[in-house]
Every structure is written in structure tokens, then in C-alpha cells.
Amino acid sequence: MGSDESEELVVPVIEEELGAGVKAVKTGAVRVDKHVEKRIRKVEGPLLHEDVEVRRVPVGRVVSEPPPVRRKGDTVIVPVVEEELVVTKRLVLKEEIHLIKRRTKDRFVKEVELNRERAEVHRLDADGRIMDRRTRTAGRRIP
Numbered sequence: 001m002g003s004d005e006s007e008e009l010v011v012p013v014i015e016e017e018l019g020a021g022v023k024a025v026k027t028g029a030v031r032v033d034k035h036v037e038k039r040i041r042k043v044e045g046p047l048l049h050e051d052v053e054v055r056r057v058p059v060g061r062v063v064s065e066p067p068p069v070r071r072k073g074d075t076v077i078v079p080v081v082e083e084e085l086v087v088t089k090r091l092v093l094k095e096e097i098h099l100i101k102r103r104t105k106d107r108f109v110k111e112v113e114l115n116r117e118r119a120e121v122h123r124l125d126a127d128g129r130i131m132d133r134r135t136r137t138a139g140r141r142i143p
Contacts (some may be wrong), residue, residue, distance in 0.1 A: 028131060029124040037116045047106045055098040063091045074101045 067079040076099040081091050123131040 026126050028126060029128065031122045031124055031130075033120040033122070035118045035120070037118060039114050039116065040111050041114050043110050043112050044107060047108050049104045049106065051102045051104075053100045053102065055100065057096045057098055059093045059095055061093045063093045066091065067093065075099060 063081065066081045069079070070077050078097040078099070079093055080095050080097065082094050083089060084092050125131050
């Protein structure tokens with residue numbers, strides 16, 4: 001080559017790249033079997049009862065207007081009035097009705113059925129076969 005000629009030499013530059021990824025592969029599974037067990041349990045608790053006694057109390061007092069219904073302790077007093085014809089008209093309180101509340105407490109016993117679930121967990125391989133014979137169980141009450 002002569003000195004007046006210039007030749008270029010092209011040298012290619014190469015770079016390699018690496019790609020990495022993740023692929024899911026089934027290696028096993030879990031199977032859960034549930035069983036319900038029934039049991040009888042006794043339940044106790046209080047029961048409240050309210051009774052009302054009705055007492056008619058004669059009064060016979062003249063009033064100018066009907067008295068209001070009022071409460072005295074556990075007693076509700078309901079006035080009963082009637083008009084009487086005299087030379088003039090007037091209100092006479094004939095009686096009061098006293099309503100007395102009584103509260104009693106009783107015990108009750110009742111048998112109720114409760115359910116409980118029992119779960120068996122089996123490890124399965126990729127083909128669905130049970131891998132080990134050990135069984136785990138967990139119980140849970142069902143209301």
C-alpha cells in the first residue's frame with residue numbers, strides 16, 4: 001500500500017446479552033377434607049317474667065278535672081272519673097287502677113346440638129398422589 005492511499009479497517013464490536021426469567025412448575029399440592037361431628041350440650045340462662053296485678057282502689061273524691069296517669073315506684077295509677085248529676089255538674093274520682101309489676105327470675109336448661117368441623121390435610125405430589133401418610137387435623141366450632 002502506498003502512502004498516499006488511506007484504507008480503513010472496520011472491526012465489528014459484538015456484545016452478548018443474557019436473559020433470565022421465572023417459570024412456575026407444579027411440585028405438589030394440598031388436599032383438605034372436612035368432617036362434621038355433632039355433640040349435645042346443655043345451655044342454662046335466666047328467664048325474666050313480669051306479671052301485672054290489677055287492683056281497683058275506691059276513692060270517691062270530687063275533682064275539678066281528670067287527674068293525670070302517674071307512677072309511684074313499680075305502680076302505675078290510672079284515674080277513672082265519671083260525671084254525676086247534681087244541681088251542678090262535677091267530676092268525682094271514683095277509683096284508681098293500680099298496676100303493680102312483679103319480676104321473677106327462673107332458670108332454664110335446654111339441650112342444644114353443636115357442630116364441630118374437623119379438617120384433614122394431605123400433601124399431594126405433582127401427579128395428585130398423597131406424599132406422606134401423616135395427617136394434620138384442625139377443629140372449628142360451627143354455631
